[in-house]
Amino acid sequence: MARPPSRRPGINRRAQYSLFASYVVAVTGAAVGLLLVVIAIFDPTGFSALRIAAAEATRPVSVTLKSMVSGVSSVDEVLAAYWRAGSQNVALRRQVEADRNRIIEAKAVAQENIRLKKLLKLVDADSSQVLTARLIASSSSSARRFARLNAGSWQGVRQGMPVRAPEGLVGRIHITTPNSSDVLLLTDTSNIVPVRRASDNIPAISTGLGDGSVEIRALTAGRNPFKPGDLLVTSGIGGVYQPNIPVAVVVRAQGEIAYGVPLANPARVDAVVVERIFEEAVTRPGPAAPPVANESVAANAAAP
Secondary structure: OOOOOOOOHHHOHHHHHHHHHHHHHHHHHHHHHHHHHHHHHHOHHHHHHHHHHHHHHHHHHHHHHHHHHHHHHOHHHHHHHHHOHHHHHHHHHHHHHHHHHHHHHHHHHHHHHHHHHHHHHHHHHOOOEEEEEEEEEEOOOOOOOEEEEOOOHHHOOOOOOEEEOOOOEEEEEEEEOOOOEEEEEOOOOOOEEEEEEOOOOOEEEEEEOOOOOEEEEEOOOOOOOOOOOOEEEEOOOOOOOOOOOEEEEEEEEEOOEEEEEEOOOOOOOOEEEEEOOHHHHHOOOOOOOOOOOOHHHHHHHHOO
16 A cells, blocks of 8 residues: 655655745744834834835835726726727717807807997997998999899988998999889999098099999199008088098009099998988988977067
8 A cells, every 4th residue: 555645844845945935934024023113113213214215115116006007997998989989080070060160150240240330330420320221232244333222212212322331432322112222332433422532631533433443533633642552531522422431442543543442342241321411411400499488478578
């Protein structure tokens, strides 16, 4: 019968060394722990220094282990984000397009508000206005230059009334219908407007050329006093247009004639103001004054 194997560690040197090393580690750990307890009791300052040194020595290891734990814990999130990247990109692109459209709409609304505020300020500052309306069409291929206004005789519009925008003079009413009217633009060849240079009041006549520009001829004798950049406003002569309405800016001077472009472009103007003829606005009668005499005054005057 075979002898059963012995379970004593003395037969196997590796087992002996392992058992001895475990005893040494346990005894060393106990001794170190006991030493630290003694130091903590009898020398708190030294123990604090040892604790700080140990914390600094183990910091790199702690940081590495923390990064490893965080990386392992976020693996599922990374995989989920990678899996949903396609759908998220599509959703983000749609959101960007929607935001872009909203930004464009907001800019358009802001520009419209600025234009309407200018028009409101113009109406508030001028008591001769009849009404505000909108230009709904303008001629582009015809030899005559007209614009269509969405207000007519039923709204108080009459032939000859000036039409202006916040940027400047647009023209005057040419033909009226019950609910619409035609505006003769400044650039029409039959539209003649007395103007003056805003800087020094040199008088001139503005005549449309039919091509989107106007011709300016000075009323003073001598060489052409106008130069590019000069601003022209209405002079008030003739009794149709109120004075100081911006009309055009000079872009070119040639010989005795200067050429300019209107400040109010009908292609870009939307809301306009229809005004009374200047002569009628000036001579318009005011409100009737209340009677100053009463019965007692009349009776006293009639008494002998």
